[in-house]
Amino acid sequence: MVSERGLQVLRAIVQDYVETHEPVGSRSIVERHAFGVSAATIRNDMAQLEDEDLITAPHTSSGRVPTDKGYRVFVNHLAQLRPLSGAQRAAIESFLVAPADLDDLMARTVRVLTQLTGQVALAQYPSFARAKITHLELVALAPNRVLVILVTDAGGISQRVAPLPIDIDEEDIAVLRARLSAVISGRPVADASERVGDLGPVEPAGARTQPALDVIAGVISEELGEFRQDRLVMAGAATLARREQDFRGSIHPLLEAIEEQVTLLRLMSEMVTDEHGLAASIGTENAPFGLGEASIVASNYAAPGGTARVGVMGPTRMDYPTNLAAARAVARYLSRLLEDDDSGR
Amino acid sequence: MVSERGLQVLRAIVQDYVETHEPVGSRSIVERHAFGVSAATIRNDMAQLEDEDLITAPHTSSGRVPTDKGYRVFVNHLAQLRPLSGAQRAAIESFLVAPADLDDLMARTVRVLTQLTGQVALAQYPSFARAKITHLELVALAPNRVLVILVTDAGGISQRVAPLPIDIDEEDIAVLRARLSAVISGRPVADASERVGDLGPVEPAGARTQPALDVIAGVISEELGEFRQDRLVMAGAATLARREQDFRGSIHPLLEAIEEQVTLLRLMSEMVTDEHGLAASIGTENAPFGLGEASIVASNYAAPGGTARVGVMGPTRMDYPTNLAAARAVARYLSRLLEDDDSGR
DNA sequence: ATTGGCACTCAGCGAGTGTGAGTGCCAACA
DNA sequence: TGTTGGCACTCACACTCGCTGAGTGCCAAT
Numbered sequence: 241m242v243s244e245r246g247l248q249v250l251r252a253i254v255q256d257y258v259e260t261h262e263p264v265g266s267r268s269i270v271e272r273h274a275f276g277v278s279a280a281t282i283r284n285d286m287a288q289l290e291d292e293d294l295i296t297a298p299h300t301s302s303g304r305v306p307t308d309k310g311y312r313v314f315v316n317h318l319a320q321l322r323p324l325s326g327a328q329r330a331a332i333e334s335f336l337v338a339p340a341d342l343d344d345l346m347a348r349t350v351r352v353l354t355q356l357t358g359q360v361a362l363a364q365y366p367s368f369a370r371a372k373i374t375h376l377e378l379v380a381l382a383p384n385r386v387l388v389i390l391v392t393d394a395g396g397i398s399q400r401v402a403p404l405p406i407d408i409d410e411e412d413i414a415v416l417r418a419r420l421s422a423v424i425s426g427r428p429v430a431d432a433s434e435r436v437g438d439l440g441p442v443e444p445a446g447a448r449t450q451p452a453l454d455v456i457a458g459v460i461s462e463e464l465g466e467f468r469q470d471r472l473v474m475a476g477a478a479t480l481a482r483r484e485q486d487f488r489g490s491i492h493p494l495l496e497a498i499e500e501q502v503t504l505l506r507l508m509s510e511m512v513t514d515e516h517g518l519a520a521s522i523g524t525e526n527a528p529f530g531l532g533e534a535s536i537v538a539s540n541y542a543a544p545g546g547t548a549r550v551g552v553m554g555p556t557r558m559d560y561p562t563n564l565a566a567a568r569a570v571a572r573y574l575s576r577l578l579e580d581d582d583s584g585r
Numbered sequence: 586m587v588s589e590r591g592l593q594v595l596r597a598i599v600q601d602y603v604e605t606h607e608p609v610g611s612r613s614i615v616e617r618h619a620f621g622v623s624a625a626t627i628r629n630d631m632a633q634l635e636d637e638d639l640i641t642a643p644h645t646s647s648g649r650v651p652t653d654k655g656y657r658v659f660v661n662h663l664a665q666l667r668p669l670s671g672a673q674r675a676a677i678e679s680f681l682v683a684p685a686d687l688d689d690l691m692a693r694t695v696r697v698l699t700q701l702t703g704q705v706a707l708a709q710y711p712s713f714a715r716a717k718i719t720h721l722e723l724v725a726l727a728p729n730r731v732l733v734i735l736v737t738d739a740g741g742i743s744q745r746v747a748p749l750p751i752d753i754d755e756e757d758i759a760v761l762r763a764r765l766s767a768v769i770s771g772r773p774v775a776d777a778s779e780r781v782g783d784l785g786p787v788e789p790a791g792a793r794t795q796p797a798l799d800v801i802a803g804v805i806s807e808e809l810g811e812f813r814q815d816r817l818v819m820a821g822a823a824t825l826a827r828r829e830q831d832f833r834g835s836i837h838p839l840l841e842a843i844e845e846q847v848t849l850l851r852l853m854s855e856m857v858t859d860e861h862g863l864a865a866s867i868g869t870e871n872a873p874f875g876l877g878e879a880s881i882v883a884s885n886y887a888a889p890g891g892t893a894r895v896g897v898m899g900p901t902r903m904d905y906p907t908n909l910a911a912a913r914a915v916a917r918y919l920s921r922l923l924e925d926d927d928s929g930r
Numbered sequence: 931a932t933t934g935g936c937a938c939t940c941a942g943c944g945a946g947t948g949t950g951a952g953t954g955c956c957a958a959c960a
Numbered sequence: 961t962g963t964t965g966g967c968a969c970t971c972a973c974a975c976t977c978g979c980t981g982a983g984t985g986c987c988a989a990t
Binding site for chain 2: 340341374375377379381387389391397399400401462475476477478480481482484490491492495496498499
């Protein structure tokens with residue numbers, strides 16, 4: 241078992257190691273922290289921590305480094321979020337004020353978060369899966385081409401061109417619009433695609449436009465599919481270049497993941513949050529995703545369509561208290577913004 | 586002056602250096618290339634090349650490395666494009682077939698190009714600056730919110746929500762739509778914004794909706810601004826991780842540029858193409874942009890709105906013949922695709 | 931349980947050395 | 961005049977070796 245003081249020693253080791261990037265020795269601990277005991281005592285505690293696999297020595301007779309398990313204990317039991325400075329809060333506010341639209345808001349969010357933490361910032365888009373379709377609009381671009389626009393109550397807008405097999409006129413469009421609109425308006429995104437697929441044969445009067453209807457229904461399905469798909473925005477990839485050595489020499493897996501998106505999306509989705517809506521996935525916990533050298537911390541935020549997450553990715557040896565606090569602060573601000581003002585987006 | 590054989594020696598040096606990543610000596614040249622002269626003769630030629638600042642020796646008594654000027658001469662006078670293999674042509678074809686829309690097409694373009702070259706791929710979007718507005722659509726989302734949609738003949742579609750200071754009904758919208766549409770339909774994007782700005786006071790009948798009109802006109806201006814702004818897509822940032830040492834140890838400037846976009850956009854725009862529509866910007870030529878260690882090669886492609894460029898960015902020590910050929914092949918395919926089929930996008 | 935003392939370990943550093951690839955120069959040659 | 965073999969010279973790189981110091985583990989004393 242690890243004593244109470246042992247845990248404090250672990251905390252000291254994590255803090256010092258994150259700060260100095262060098263293995264931490266018993267001597268430097270008693271110098272930097274007021275434990276009131278001698279180095280030898282600390283050494284005994286460290287031996288216990290090593291038995292519990294919470295710290296490890298890179299080589300005999302060097303200082304200790306936290307293991308992934310050690311970071312986990314630190315995050316779960318020892319870390320207290322470092323509150324943001326006033327300047328930082330002001331930065332968030334000024335960055336996120338008056339976004340032009342949802343895309344703009346998300347882009348600014350990750351930018352401010354990467355600026356606050358110096359890490360790669362990630363943000364899930366609010367999910368539109370539970371949002372409802374409020375509008376369907378068809379715009380004739382040419383006799384045989386129609387622009388199909390969908391709008392959700394959560395602010396999601398999607399548009400796509402449908403090339404038609406036949407020519408139709410404004411009157412036909414009005415009919416089709418009415419018919420389709422009746423079927424999907426007010427429906428949640430998740431339901432709507434079934435409805436669209438189920439479109440029965442039309443009454444004789446509309447038989448001529450049936451092929452066009454089929455194509456448009458197909459396009460709508462695709463658009464709905466995009467709504468259901470979660471999306472991710474990122475910023476700060478360049479910060480990784482400064483941390484090459486933190487990742488056993490190669491930041492390739494990280495850059496891959498950033499480019500792929502889908503991996504990070506899954507990872508973000510699968511993280512489990514604590515009671516405060518905060519989550520951390522540390523080092524080898526990410527190994528299944530090829531990111532065994534990285535950690536991700538995230539915070540839930542509330543959006544009209546449900547909760548989504550915003551966070552940062554960085555080396556296992558990251559500053560968890562700061563990053564968690566930054567993610568939480570940004571998430572809170574984001575929640576407020578999306579809730580207060582569901583107007584423009 | 587550099588002799589004819591001297592130039593061939595330069596070519597050999599560039600080729601070997603790109604392949605081996607090691608300074609090349611006179612001895613290895615006579616071994617790998619059939620010059621039919623002795624190493625001593627090559628050495629004399631190399632001395633001349635060094636006088637002309639086309640090659641340089643990292644340290645006394647090591648092999649030679651091309652200077653940026655040497656690469657420039659190589660690209661301008663010595664390089665012949667390496668034709669793509671059948672498999673590579675097939676890859677381009679299968680990658681780019683049946684894109685869903687312009688975004689999809691551009692995304693696939695950069696993906697195939699990064700796959701062919703192993704470098705970071707860049708592609709400018711076709712410019713919409715000279716495209717003409719074909720449609721303006723207003724969709725009522727709520728009494729005080731209107732979705733403003735613009736469509737150009739080059740396939741560009743833009744949409745944005747305008748929050749209105751007053752409530753309006755469908756009839757008002759029809760009036761506004763007609764009025765705005767009359768002003769900008771058929772106009773080139775570049776002209777249209779002036780027109781919108783010039784909207785005189787309305788006849789008494791429409792005075793009530795004037796505030797709404799002003800807001801919508803403002804939103805349209807913003808959308809037009811976005812059309813005029815060139816855009817860029819990229820892929821393959823992860824490939825940089827493998828090349829860390831090619832960039833004097835830090836790929837940070839590259840990642841920065843990739844994230845900024847605007848720098849690369851300017852760089853791409855300012856490159857001068859040769860008579861075949863190919864361009865290369867080498868090493869220190871990019872120094873003003875903070876990319877003095879990188880080279881960019883690009884090829885023009887023809888799009889409805891004018892020509893744009895597609896290319897790759899990599900270390901100065903890149904395989905120019907292959908990369909130029911790949912950029913050209915993709916550009917040609919892209920031109921054909923955009924010209925044949927200006928339908929869906 | 932804590933502490934000072936002590937022997938031990940080992941990464942990192944700097945100095946010294948050897949090796950070999952490669953050069954520049956020169957005299958001889960076609 | 962251009963080409964060639966020979967030769968002395970240079971210097972990055974790799975390797976060894978010994979030293980140093982931070983840090984450990986263990987133990988006997990408190």
